[in-house]
Amino acid sequence: MSFSPSSYLNQEILNVPKSGIRKFFDVAQTMPNAISLGVGEPDFITPYHIRNAAINSILDGETQYTSNWGLLELRQEIAAYMKERYHLTYDPGKEVLVTVGASEGIDLALRILINPGDEVLVPQPSYVSYAPGVVFAGGKAVPVSTDASNNFVLTPEAVLDAVTEKTKAVILPYPNNPTGGILDREALEKLAKIFVEKDLIVISDEIYAELTYNKEGHISIATLPGMWERTIVINGFSKAFAMTGWRMGYLCAPAAFCDVMCKIHQYTIMCAPRQGQVAALQALRRGREDGWQDVEQMRNSYNQRRRLMVKAFRDMGLECFEPLGAFYVFPAIPKVGLTSEQFCERLLKEMEVVAVPGTAFGESGEGHIRCCYATALDLLNEALDRIARFVQKL
């Protein structure tokens, strides 16, 4: 009898589809003149003083493990940051855990909550990892659609429709990748009421919090009455400080949650890489000293390009929801019988512009494409020009 590796594999994991963007990546790689609006990270490189702090740390021989929870100074700085920026109070000793990117945070939060068969509400369109993460943790992901008519945010009605006795938790991915939707205070208040009523735990992925473009800025659901104790806040340094490759994230949650998340983290990861932690510490210390200048400058620059993108798509005659967070626009494609995947394939082949089909972020993303504007202005203008010509000839 021949040896068949796949017969040994976990069926649940095998059944999870691979991310749908891989083929675009492969095709685009072969086109040197392609302009990519498909990236998912800042076009800034990590500020020099942050890079330098990590270099000095290596030269100083700081090459050892840190505490499982992360460097205490870093956790203290994170707690101070959460207090200053988002009015959230966490004890750096037992309510802050430094993770390998926000991605590990998502995984940990799901794993400590889910018992076999538990359901987790996943608003969509949203970042590609949530639903697979729920499955990997042995749960069932329940997609909840959002659309432009409700500003691409979760509504209390949609939650009530989706909740069952098995619903344990809800993912709250705002500011949202790919739509740029954010939750304002009014929307948060309504949702919080339902979450308490239905006794749900909230996994609030706030990785894009610093990239919020309205006056009030980002509001964390954990600041609402009755929510702190039932919310796990996920954040990190990738987007706000242009530190994607460092893989530095953190979790803030009540000690009873954090303690268990740290147990998994301790046995599987040990600790986040030390130099990443040193760099993150520098990012927060300098930020607090100089009034968050790096963050402010980057947000300003994104905001300029955001306005440009929205106007350009609307000028093409396309419906374009005004994103108030993150660094993506999520315009509707022309209704000419193309799926968003076909649209993106042709856009790449005929105009050499990479955009991501909305369906990569859930079925409810059909009819839209995601375009990242974290790209140099001259390239953005060229890409918009090519898209306009493409749309015209459809």
Add this chain to the structure above:
Amino acid sequence: MQNLQMELLQILKEDCRLPLEQLATMTGVSLEEAAAAIADMEKKGVILRYSPVINWDKTARERVEAMIEVRVTPQRDQGFDAIAERIYRFDEVKSVYLMSGAYDLLLLVEAPTLKELAFFVSTKLSTLETVTGTATHFVLKRYKSEGIIFEDGKEDKRLVVMA
């Protein structure tokens, strides 16, 4: 208004060829407001001109640059201004700064050849009455100027597609 002007300056500093319409969109104001803000800055001399940043080392043009420290005797009533003006009127002089420390004026001087630059120093600059001494430092390579790095190597290291 002040904020708008600062934001416009920041954008123009990166690329002064952007059309007015785009500047207005990017700053979230009307075409008229953006135009007025820019006109105001031009009138007040905040914006002096719109010129490209050129890396002459990549052109065929031969040229030599030097930083020259100049010690001068300040003149009654006019301080350093009069002598500074006499110096900055020379075409060879690209920049003039009044400095604190061991010397008074710092010049950035440019000439087609080493010989011509030496000629400028010996016949035009040092012969000025109030100039009491000079020290010439030739520029060997320009790495960064006005915040712009002149080295290559800015290629995008990001993955083309990432969710």
